[in-house]
Amino acid sequence: MGMTQHAEPAVTTPPASGPGRVKDGRTSERPLALRLLARPDVGVFLGAVAVWVFFLIAAPPVREGSAMATILYQSSTIGIMALPVALLMIGGEFDLSSGVAVITSALTASMTAFQLTMNVWVGVFAALVVSLAVGFFNGWMVVKTGLPSFLVTLGSFLILQGANLAVTKLVTDNVATDDISDMDGFAQAKKVFASSFEVGGVQLKITIVYWLVFAALATWVLLRTKYGNWIFAVGGNKESARAVGVPVMFTKISLFMLVGLGAWFVGMHNLFSFNTVQSGEGVGQELIYISAAVIGGCLLTGGAGSAIGPVFGAFMFGMVQQGIVFANWNPDWFKAFLGVMLLGAVLINLWVSRTATRR
């Protein structure tokens, strides 16, 4: 079974593929290499490799293990959020509130624990409840009103952005939360969400492990479970999905709640690695998550994509962002370089899949 799959309304039977099927002559001559290259995630994989090789040559520090650890760390904080965002996009919806939702989660945990002088785990669970509730609200509004999720989540993006500031100011009288690093449970929570470990003399952040584990889990869910089939179905054609018995409402709401879960996780990482949270952060991150998913082969229209593509998409982002620094290019051009490199990588991706599918 491959990594990507397209909308398949007939969810009751798994999509047919591989050898053993009757060959009709249209696909038989295509060699395996070309068939592989035609997969969107193979294209993005090659794009990511191209960017990596480029910086290996252009920026000598990238060759060191510690530099790769930095790049992977940056990629993982983007990548963990890009996964649920990608699943949601496959399911045919957007979430513009995902960037500020991360900060909402971190603020909730920090303020709950500090203001009530509770063990920080109390805050962590309060944040989980709030994050899931935000996801539920988004999903429920989208399903119930039938409005485009772009509009609904634009609203919740603005609401959260304002509430992050206003509530923090109201509760702490400052715009950043208080340092909670001396509170009970902090050390333990830091171990879970923000620790690092050594592999061959290189310090790796634990988020990298979570990122890859979550990606594997998401791939399994997408390709091997009924829920995975439902995601493709609701993203492909909602009405026919409903007609064949897919619980559209449940699937969509739960996808939004998955984004909430991701926001909670990354929010906890932010809180336990930096001890305090600035309430104005997070704006603009939602576009980076969506970009990582799109570069990773998720269609903006829904119904197609994979969980492994966004992993390479996030890696490409992290690689370019840090590679420019490692290469010591003029920092004034930073954003422009970033744009050119990403566009270049996407073009390679496109060219690879075009070449591969041409007959």
Added chain:
Amino acid sequence: MDRSSLSRSRRFAPAVALAAAAALTLAGCSSSSGGKKSEESADGASAGKATTPRMTIALVTHQSPGDTFWDIVRKGAQAAAAKDNVDLIYSADPSAANQATLVQNAIDKKVDGIAITLAKPDALKDVISKAKAAGIPVVGLNSGVSDWQKLGLMEFFGQDESVAGEALGKRLNEAGAKNAVCVIQEQGNIGLTQRCAGVKKTFTGKLQTLNVNGTDMPSVKSTITAKLTQDKSIDYVVTLGAPFALTAVQSASDAGSKAKIATFDLNKDLTGAISKGTIEFAVDQQPYLQGYLAIDSLWLYKNNGNYMGGGEQPVLTGPAFVDKTNVEAVAKYAAKGTR
């Protein structure tokens, strides 16, 4: 008791029980260290209230949302307003065009005075002359030390960013730094660019700049780590805001770098880091004073016709250095969020 209330109370019984159980569980989860309980009750500086007639002053800044620095400016302004019997209207927008609109709003409200930051002076020229035409006194604060007189403002309270940068550059020379990096958290911000340029002017070593994405802390952290890995001879990291200095400390440790950290601006966590020695020093421009004096000066002008700085010179609120030798005196105010 009628039926409906009976059934309602029955329906709520499990919820009440659950809430009580949750409260009991939570009570067992209290943190024995830190938290609100250990925080001393913080009273802002306050005094009696003036008996002068109530007046309205608009403070319009270019604050971006959620910036700790501007929060301190605002607290200073609020303290002065409370003392001077002033009704303070605070508004802010980082875009110059929107800031001009906010000033126009204040003129339309016929306020008794306007305090304004001149991050982009040219964009505010027209609206300032409108305020003057309407007979409203205007003072400047924070940014615009070289433009306030040209635009016809009465007084100015702030720090010259270039001068502050130059002072920090000299300080780096004294510390024996050879290779420093200036971390800009918002590319294209004039004040931040001036700070780095000021440092470059006086610093005898090599100064590089590094742009980071200020809205995403993990990204700031990895970008500084990347820079310190790329150039291992960097011995000083200069950040332009307190939260970024605290992150730079983590980056230096991640990169295995011996680089020391210095920063512009203060907050309460930063004073802790200075006393612990993880951050060397901070340049403080006393934002509280900027907000306080801007409001107080308008009150003095209205009630006694005074000009601070004589109307000719700006009133400089910085640069003041905070390091291990004087951090204790500042820390208790920083903890309250007023320094």
